[in-house]
Amino acid sequence: MDESPLTRPSLLVRLRDARDERAWSQFVEIYAPLVYGFARKHGLQDADAADMTQDVLRSVATAAKKLEYDPQRGSFRGWLFTVVRNRLRDFWASQTRQCQASGDPGLNRQLHELPAREEDQEAIWEHEYEQQLFHWAAAQVRPAFQESTWQAFWQTAVEGKSGKEVAKGLGMTVAAVYLAKARVITRLKEQLQQVHDH
Amino acid sequence: METQATNLAQHAEPVQAFSVLLILAVLVFVLLMAIVFIAAIKRNFQHWVSLRKQAALRSSCPSSVRLKAFLEAKTPDQEISDHVETCARCQDRLDLLLAAREPWSAKALSLGGSPMTHDLALKRAMEDLKADAPKEAPQAALPPSNGDALDFLSPSDQPGHLGRLGHYEVLEVIGRGGMGVVLKAFDPGLHRVVAIKVLAPQLATSGTARKRFTREAQAAAAVTHDHVVTIHAVSEANGVPYLVMHYVAGQSLQERLDKSGPLELKEILRIGMQTAAGLAAAHAQGLVHRDIKPANILLENGVQRVKITDFGLARAADDASLTQSGTVAGTPQYMAPEQTRGELVDHRADLFSLGSVLYAMCTGRPPFCASTTMAVLRRVSDETPRSIKELNPEIPDWLVATVDKLHAKDPADRFQSAGEVAESLNQHLAQLQQAAWTPLPGGAAEKAPRPVAAAEAPITSLTICPSCGSHLHVPDKMVGPVVNCPQCGKPFQVQDGSQEIQVIQIAPHPVLHLAAVQHKHPFFKTGPIWTALAIFFVLCFSFLALLLLGYLLAWRSAQEAREAATVVELAPREMPAPAPIPMPPRTVPTTVLQAKLDKVRAIPDADQRDDALFNLVQEAVQNDESIMKAALQEIRNDTQHDGAAQACVYFLLAHGQNTQAREVAKEIRNPDRREAVLRKVKEMGG
Numbered sequence A: 001m002d003e004s005p006l007t008r009p010s011l012l013v014r015l016r017d018a019r020d021e022r023a024w025s026q027f028v029e030i031y032a033p034l035v036y037g038f039a040r041k042h043g044l045q046d047a048d049a050a051d052m053t054q055d056v057l058r059s060v061a062t063a064a065k066k067l068e069y070d071p072q073r074g075s076f077r078g079w080l081f082t083v084v085r086n087r088l089r090d091f092w093a094s095q096t097r098q099c100q101a102s103g104d105p106g107l108n109r110q111l112h113e114l115p116a117r118e119e120d121q122e123a124i125w126e127h128e129y130e131q132q133l134f135h136w137a138a139a140q141v142r143p144a145f146q147e148s149t150w151q152a153f154w155q156t157a158v159e160g161k162s163g164k165e166v167a168k169g170l171g172m173t174v175a176a177v178y179l180a181k182a183r184v185i186t187r188l189k190e191q192l193q194q195v196h197d198h
Numbered sequence B: 001m002e003t004q005a006t007n008l009a010q011h012a013e014p015v016q017a018f019s020v021l022l023i024l025a026v027l028v029f030v031l032l033m034a035i036v037f038i039a040a041i042k043r044n045f046q047h048w049v050s051l052r053k054q055a056a057l058r059s060s061c062p063s064s065v066r067l068k069a070f071l072e073a074k075t076p077d078q079e080i081s082d083h084v085e086t087c088a089r090c091q092d093r094l095d096l097l098l099a100a101r102e103p104w105s106a107k108a109l110s111l112g113g114s115p116m117t118h119d120l121a122l123k124r125a126m127e128d129l130k131a132d133a134p135k136e137a138p139q140a141a142l143p144p145s146n147g148d149a150l151d152f153l154s155p156s157d158q159p160g161h162l163g164r165l166g167h168y169e170v171l172e173v174i175g176r177g178g179m180g181v182v183l184k185a186f187d188p189g190l191h192r193v194v195a196i197k198v199l200a201p202q203l204a205t206s207g208t209a210r211k212r213f214t215r216e217a218q219a220a221a222a223v224t225h226d227h228v229v230t231i232h233a234v235s236e237a238n239g240v241p242y243l244v245m246h247y248v249a250g251q252s253l254q255e256r257l258d259k260s261g262p263l264e265l266k267e268i269l270r271i272g273m274q275t276a277a278g279l280a281a282a283h284a285q286g287l288v289h290r291d292i293k294p295a296n297i298l299l300e301n302g303v304q305r306v307k308i309t310d311f312g313l314a315r316a317a318d319d320a321s322l323t324q325s326g327t328v329a330g331t332p333q334y335m336a337p338e339q340t341r342g343e344l345v346d347h348r349a350d351l352f353s354l355g356s357v358l359y360a361m362c363t364g365r366p367p368f369c370a371s372t373t374m375a376v377l378r379r380v381s382d383e384t385p386r387s388i389k390e391l392n393p394e395i396p397d398w399l400v401a402t403v404d405k406l407h408a409k410d411p412a413d414r415f416q417s418a419g420e421v422a423e424s425l426n427q428h429l430a431q432l433q434q435a436a437w438t439p440l441p442g443g444a445a446e447k448a449p450r451p452v453a454a455a456e457a458p459i460t461s462l463t464i465c466p467s468c469g470s471h472l473h474v475p476d477k478m479v480g481p482v483v484n485c486p487q488c489g490k491p492f493q494v495q496d497g498s499q500e501i502q503v504i505q506i507a508p509h510p511v512l513h514l515a516a517v518q519h520k521h522p523f524f525k526t527g528p529i530w531t532a533l534a535i536f537f538v539l540c541f542s543f544l545a546l547l548l549l550g551y552l553l554a555w556r557s558a559q560e561a562r563e564a565a566t567v568v569e570l571a572p573r574e575m576p577a578p579a580p581i582p583m584p585p586r587t588v589p590t591t592v593l594q595a596k597l598d599k600v601r602a603i604p605d606a607d608q609r610d611d612a613l614f615n616l617v618q619e620a621v622q623n624d625e626s627i628m629k630a631a632l633q634e635i636r637n638d639t640q641h642d643g644a645a646q647a648c649v650y651f652l653l654a655h656g657q658n659t660q661a662r663e664v665a666k667e668i669r670n671p672d673r674r675e676a677v678l679r680k681v682k683e684m685g686g
Helices: A011-015 A021-041 A046-065 A076-102 A105-113 A118-144 A147-158 A163-170 A174-195 B002-058 B064-072 B078-086 B088-101 B120-131 B207-221 B253-260 B265-284 B313-325 B347-363 B373-382 B397-406 B418-434 B528-574 B590-601 B606-623 B625-637 B642-654 B658-666 B671-683
Strands: B163-165 B168-177 B180-187 B192-199 B231-237 B240-246 B250-252 B297-300 B306-308 B462-464 B471-473 B482-484 B491-493 B511-513
Touching (some): A011 A021, A021 A046, A021 A076, A021 A174, A021 B120, A046 B120, A076 A118, A147 A163, A147 A174, A163 A174, A163 B088, A174 B078, A174 B088, B064 B078, B064 B088, B078 B088, B207 B231, B207 B240, B250 B253, B253 B297, B253 B347, B265 B297, B265 B306, B265 B347, B265 B397, B265 B418, B347 B397, B347 B418, B397 B418, B590 B606, B606 B642, B642 B658, B642 B671
Antiparallel strands (some): B168 B180, B180 B192, B231 B240, B250 B297, B297 B306, B482 B491
């Protein structure tokens, strides 16, 4: 997706530079909801999920800074997935043990059934990553545009309406809708290139 | 006659009713067909009109290049702007152009919004995280990019090689760590692949670190053991010290844990036992590793052999980093408490770390976890880790006890030698293998490297179905003909798709391949609607034909019925007609002869009656044979009057009926008269 991976340092490379504080906050904005959402979808309470998110992000960032993460071996999000999965497994292991102690076979079984097949989980993870990245970039870029410009993009690209329909609804010319869409896409693309993890 | 008339009326009435019904049905059908036909024509006409309109617009459509320029221009081209307003085709083209630019896939948009951003717990966690960026001072000092890390290499004359270090041909970088870079290299002298560890340049600037690096490496080189990575050489090139080691093809225990989490008990024992044995050998040489951790334990591919690497090097790094920043280098999670406090360290520190490694293999995570280095150091020094049993109930008590003993804060409370640990683990491993051995489940199998996100195949040309909006891949040679959209089935003309868009990676609609669609001449439209219409018309016509046929048949049978009725009426007048005998034209009616016969019979005198009968026979022979026969019978019955019989004989002879004449003559009673008449018959040739 990113056309110039060599000219633009990825977020993770920037993360290694302690002076780049923006990199860290972007990193948190993108990956924290991802990890948190994944943990919640696997049945963690909000406090547990928040703790796990903090824990995972800190340790992962530390490891990324130490260059222990090697981009040659796969994408960062793939690596993050492994870390999150292991954390979840640990969490379930302790929960299962507690359940066995409390003697609740129903809950116990439920906990065992929760983790889906690994490939499915990874597909869900990828899907959520893509969604999260898009919505993050959208939130970043949106203030830079007028509301009508943004709506022209959103309604055509996300809601799938035709250019004609949207033009009618917003009182714009059809050409203006397409121009607005083109401008927002260009801007979003730039935003995504800054942070995209290959 | 009366019954005949009613019969005729009964036939005629249903025939008439049927014809009326038929005519009505035909009229209704014709009307329906006309409506359908008009509707079809109208539809076709509208389609044709829209096609004409499109064609008219198309002639003024801007080229793809201009359209692209339009999207990128600061001030939009008014002409194109106006055109786009009305041209549906150009709107589709713009949709396609923009779809090709979208750097996300359709599934990223499948949800209305990011659902988690409004979660309070997440918000707080994010704020905490943002406020507290983890800072790793010694690591931050490392050069941020990898590009200049290999400056110390001399250029190589071998194509594809990274460079040369000493006489080693460097093939690739296999790892980077706090200590420096690990390279895979080829030793041309001994024709073998080696691993070379280069002290990080910023560490190499410290004289103490360099000296210690060399000294510790030399000491480590003295250890030769199956479970310790053999050191081939310690050297220095271009001012950078490096270490040449045996190359181990495989993964580190850390990688293994990252991939598959907690290990099987048998694996834990095997790796733990071999690590302990390797440590025992090193300790016997008086060498302390000081940085036993999963990343320094290598698992060789194929053979079940563990090799410890990086002996004594941690100390060199310590010296360097301490002088630089005053903090502890490396991962402190596996350190011994005495190390974290900076106290004097002996071989029992390695045993504590071994305990941590065992713990990590049992649970999949290091025993002392915290978000910052300082917190980890504090935990190692003061706290007991979470119980192994709590994290993995399958670990047996004796192993938990072993790890607990290794984790004693006071070195004196631990096992006193690595050999002891190796022996203990070995015994349990032997027991485990002797016990009913069941094959390991696939869980321990290594997972194949994660495939990169499936790359969408580049699509060379696309067009949009005007009816349903599906994105269609169009082979270049297909441009021009009318095809049916594989998605909705509606026909449309393929436009100059090949020049429109070169590559679309992600389309919001499924991209369908049109290759399977056959070329169709535009004249024969073959959409399902056309097929249905054709079938309908054929059915209508055949139905109509059947109706007409039925009507014709009904009319025929009605006609026949009428004819039959006429015949019944006429039949009684003609029936008495006798078998036709060639006769001269009638002069006397039969009824008159009958009346004459009756009169003749009533004559009382026999001779008069005979004469009258003879006359009647004569008359009847010319007129009516039945009357003649009746008269003759009358003559024969009258046996006393031979005159009549003689007259009859002569009459019969005159009419050539000789046989019958002789029969009548034989019946004449008077013998003389009989003889004379028979003679006369003979003479006449009878």
